[in-house]
Amino acid sequence: MDRFKFKKASFVSSLMVSVSVIVLHIIYFFFFFDIAFSEFGLILLIEFFIILFLVYVILSLSFERFLVSRVKQLYKSLIPTTSYATSINQQEDIEILTSNIKKLNSEKNLEIELLKKEQDYRREFIGNLAHELKTPLFTVQGYILTLLDGVNDKNVIKKYLKQTSKGVDRLIYIIKDLDLITKFESGVASLDRKSFDIIKTVQNVFELLEMQASKQKIVLKFDKEYSEPVIVYADEERIQQVLTNLIINSLKYGVEKGVTEVSIEILKENKILLRIADNGEGIDSKHLPRLFERFYRVDKTRNRNQGGSGLGLAIVKHIIEAHGEKIFVESKVKVGSEFSFSLTLK
Numbered sequence: 001m002d003r004f005k006f007k008k009a010s011f012v013s014s015l016m017v018s019v020s021v022i023v024l025h026i027i028y029f030f031f032f033f034d035i036a037f038s039e040f041g042l043i044l045l046i047e048f049f050i051i052l053f054l055v056y057v058i059l060s061l062s063f064e065r066f067l068v069s070r071v072k073q074l075y076k077s078l079i080p081t082t083s084y085a086t087s088i089n090q091q092e093d094i095e096i097l098t099s100n101i102k103k104l105n106s107e108k109n110l111e112i113e114l115l116k117k118e119q120d121y122r123r124e125f126i127g128n129l130a131h132e133l134k135t136p137l138f139t140v141q142g143y144i145l146t147l148l149d150g151v152n153d154k155n156v157i158k159k160y161l162k163q164t165s166k167g168v169d170r171l172i173y174i175i176k177d178l179d180l181i182t183k184f185e186s187g188v189a190s191l192d193r194k195s196f197d198i199i200k201t202v203q204n205v206f207e208l209l210e211m212q213a214s215k216q217k218i219v220l221k222f223d224k225e226y227s228e229p230v231i232v233y234a235d236e237e238r239i240q241q242v243l244t245n246l247i248i249n250s251l252k253y254g255v256e257k258g259v260t261e262v263s264i265e266i267l268k269e270n271k272i273l274l275r276i277a278d279n280g281e282g283i284d285s286k287h288l289p290r291l292f293e294r295f296y297r298v299d300k301t302r303n304r305n306q307g308g309s310g311l312g313l314a315i316v317k318h319i320i321e322a323h324g325e326k327i328f329v330e331s332k333v334k335v336g337s338e339f340s341f342s343l344t345l346k
Helices: 008-032 037-078 094-150 154-186 198-208 210-215 236-252 285-290 300-305 312-322
Strands: 193-197 219-222 231-235 259-267 271-278 327-332 336-344
Touching: 008 037, 094 154, 154 312, 193 198, 198 210, 198 219, 198 236, 198 259, 198 271, 210 219, 210 236, 231 236, 231 336, 236 259, 236 271, 236 312, 236 336, 285 327, 312 327, 312 336
Parallel strands: 219 259
Antiparallel strands: 193 231, 259 271, 271 336, 327 336
């Protein structure tokens, strides 16, 4: 019975047609046959309702058939591969079609929103990249132009050349990091997986960064003594790069006489969780979702003054994900931060 629901447009149209036919009949009988209305009024009334019903049914079915055909065309144009469009028939309720069109519209709106967000991200990324490259380029350009203008003092020349070299090194550093991220994103970068002791790898990173930590009066240590080796299966060089980046990050935001502590927790399903925790400045929670984005900086001015490419955490995330593992971050302002990631045991 839903198929014969009242349709106002069809009823109004059929009413107009019925009235027009009856009026023509009255005019015809009155002028040509000189018959009084009272003699055939009942017949005209019955004829009126019959015409009204028939026209209403015909218009309703025609309208439904037309609407279904238009919806089929719409589905085919928007989703050429859909099987739903071919299964629509006249017996289906128009409300079902309306519901599906609304759903399709909602999906398209969601796609548009995602595209807008991607566009904003690309715009911000290009702006950040331009800024990161501009700073060392202008530094190099400034010193070279000064030297070209003529400097006689050898000590000044040597000083300017050293500063120029630092600017070039920073450019190379940024380009290498960008190239590494691009390789991971495109799947070109390969991993040299092998078994190794993660304890020794952490100790190697501690030794590498010992001087930098001592300058900032920060202690690098394990949470406890690990007498037994912890053998994992991963790319040792890449995991050492992850540890180096995370510990350097903790030193940058550490406090004087602070501590950066590494701990290892054995998990179920042949996994470990390696934590790098510090009691440094901490990070506001609003920054955490974007922390692993390329060139994203919590404190842009301070970060750039401290050097780095702004890609360290992005590289960390890509390396861990390339291993099929997960990375986590927890932080609280003026309390400290903890970065952790999983690895597979051998």
